[in-house]
Amino acid sequence: MLVIGDEILSGRTKDKNIGFLADYLTDLGIDLEEVRIVGDRKAQIVGAVKALSGEYDLVFTSGGIGPTHDDITADAVAAAFGVKLIHHPEAVEILRERAAARGWELNEARLRMARTPEGASLIANVVSGAPGFSIGNVHVMAGVPSIMQAMLDALAPSLPSGVKMMSETVEAHRGEGEIADWLTELQAAHPEVRMGSYPYHDGKRYTTRIVLRSRKKEALKKALCDVESRLQSG
Amino acid sequence: MLVIGDEILSGRTKDKNIGFLADYLTDLGIDLEEVRIVGDRKAQIVGAVKALSGEYDLVFTSGGIGPTHDDITADAVAAAFGVKLIHHPEAVEILRERAAARGWELNEARLRMARTPEGASLIANVVSGAPGFSIGNVHVMAGVPSIMQAMLDALAPSLPSGVKMMSETVEAHRGEGEIADWLTELQAAHPEVRMGSYPYHDGKRYTTRIVLRSRKKEALKKALCDVESRLQSG
Numbered sequence: 001m002l003v004i005g006d007e008i009l010s011g012r013t014k015d016k017n018i019g020f021l022a023d024y025l026t027d028l029g030i031d032l033e034e035v036r037i038v039g040d041r042k043a044q045i046v047g048a049v050k051a052l053s054g055e056y057d058l059v060f061t062s063g064g065i066g067p068t069h070d071d072i073t074a075d076a077v078a079a080a081f082g083v084k085l086i087h088h089p090e091a092v093e094i095l096r097e098r099a100a101a102r103g104w105e106l107n108e109a110r111l112r113m114a115r116t117p118e119g120a121s122l123i124a125n126v127v128s129g130a131p132g133f134s135i136g137n138v139h140v141m142a143g144v145p146s147i148m149q150a151m152l153d154a155l156a157p158s159l160p161s162g163v164k165m166m167s168e169t170v171e172a173h174r175g176e177g178e179i180a181d182w183l184t185e186l187q188a189a190h191p192e193v194r195m196g197s198y199p200y201h202d203g204k205r206y207t208t209r210i211v212l213r214s215r216k217k218e219a220l221k222k223a224l225c226d227v228e229s230r231l232q233s234g
Numbered sequence: 235m236l237v238i239g240d241e242i243l244s245g246r247t248k249d250k251n252i253g254f255l256a257d258y259l260t261d262l263g264i265d266l267e268e269v270r271i272v273g274d275r276k277a278q279i280v281g282a283v284k285a286l287s288g289e290y291d292l293v294f295t296s297g298g299i300g301p302t303h304d305d306i307t308a309d310a311v312a313a314a315f316g317v318k319l320i321h322h323p324e325a326v327e328i329l330r331e332r333a334a335a336r337g338w339e340l341n342e343a344r345l346r347m348a349r350t351p352e353g354a355s356l357i358a359n360v361v362s363g364a365p366g367f368s369i370g371n372v373h374v375m376a377g378v379p380s381i382m383q384a385m386l387d388a389l390a391p392s393l394p395s396g397v398k399m400m401s402e403t404v405e406a407h408r409g410e411g412e413i414a415d416w417l418t419e420l421q422a423a424h425p426e427v428r429m430g431s432y433p434y435h436d437g438k439r440y441t442t443r444i445v446l447r448s449r450k451k452e453a454l455k456k457a458l459c460d461v462e463s464r465l466q467s468g
Contacts, residue, residue, distance in 0.1 A: 007430055009266045011256030012401075012445060018271070022245030032243045034278070037252070037269035040430075044268070067411050068431050069418035078274060109414030128440070144433065167246075177301050180343030184303040196241055196274075197302050199378065206362070 003037040004063035016145045019064045045076035063143030068108040078117035088116040098129040124154040172208040173180045192219040237271040238297035250379045251296045257463040262338035279310035297377030301343040322350040332363040358388040426453040
């Protein structure tokens, strides 16, 4: 995932899209491998798009596709793919209809939102009209969370969906330092299950949640059984 | 900034450290330029540490310095700097005293938290004892937000602090599409000020906040004056 926007890096806006996309992809059985956040600077966006689209099967971006001068994601993605930036005819039509229905002028700023790299396909936006787009393995979405989420719903049916990842959570009722030694042993004994331990303060003391994740139901069940019996034995 | 942890990428834990560090650095007058989130995989962490420490003046990491097998940040940072991983004598002493005071056994898992690259200096942790560390331009902190924040407070006095960035926020009371054209012109006329526009829904309609940021007080004042008079003129 690539998050684009000076407002995230300055702290002015707190990102909500990373956590949402992470959950969404987990439900689809797609592993999120890396996230980058960059500012509204073309060279930085181009570099990140190239690096991520070369490294991973799928790239999702959020931010930088609005009507203002600092919305340069479409420019940067076109540059990253070495293609021209055009006004996408279907996108222009969508904006024209929306503007007409609301009595808005379809000014140059609003028309910016129809710009896509040549060859891109559109991602529908049922919230506010102006679409996102896909080119190659890169899917470009808005930064406003409600719009990003609507675009993701529009995009999801066309994504290659793997087997769903299953998870089990166990409350350890003790600190991470007390369970770490044997959890390391159990992890080695269950290579098909990923074991994570997450310390937190429950208001009274530090305790730990153990999360087991696997795509294989039987493997997950066996690992869960081993963790629970280890916890019960002291 | 480099955030390390499978639990963030899976969506299980929602990151709170990025927004906090972003605000904190802004207050110090340090620009946050890029954030990456990677999983608990050594090669991925080593690659990100090398890339970020080569590209930027300062790197802050959060996550992966606890007692369990998947806490491999110290290993990865040592590998990135090409130095040995050691048990830092002062860190061992801190953990020993804390364990003694609480009647804990200083087991192998707890001792993992004293591991640092050779040559690292410690970052104090007033919350739970186990320290972070600094090596070169990389500052390694815990992922638990309260501990990360305490480590940041311990670290801050030694950071090179620039001039504070100043900002002004103006409520536009209209949609982004209506202001984008003239805001682009004003941005060109005020090169020392960064102008951003942030659309949001106020519960009744879509409106926009304009944020002006600059290190120069007079430049910021002039830009603010121009934006406000443009808003008042229609």
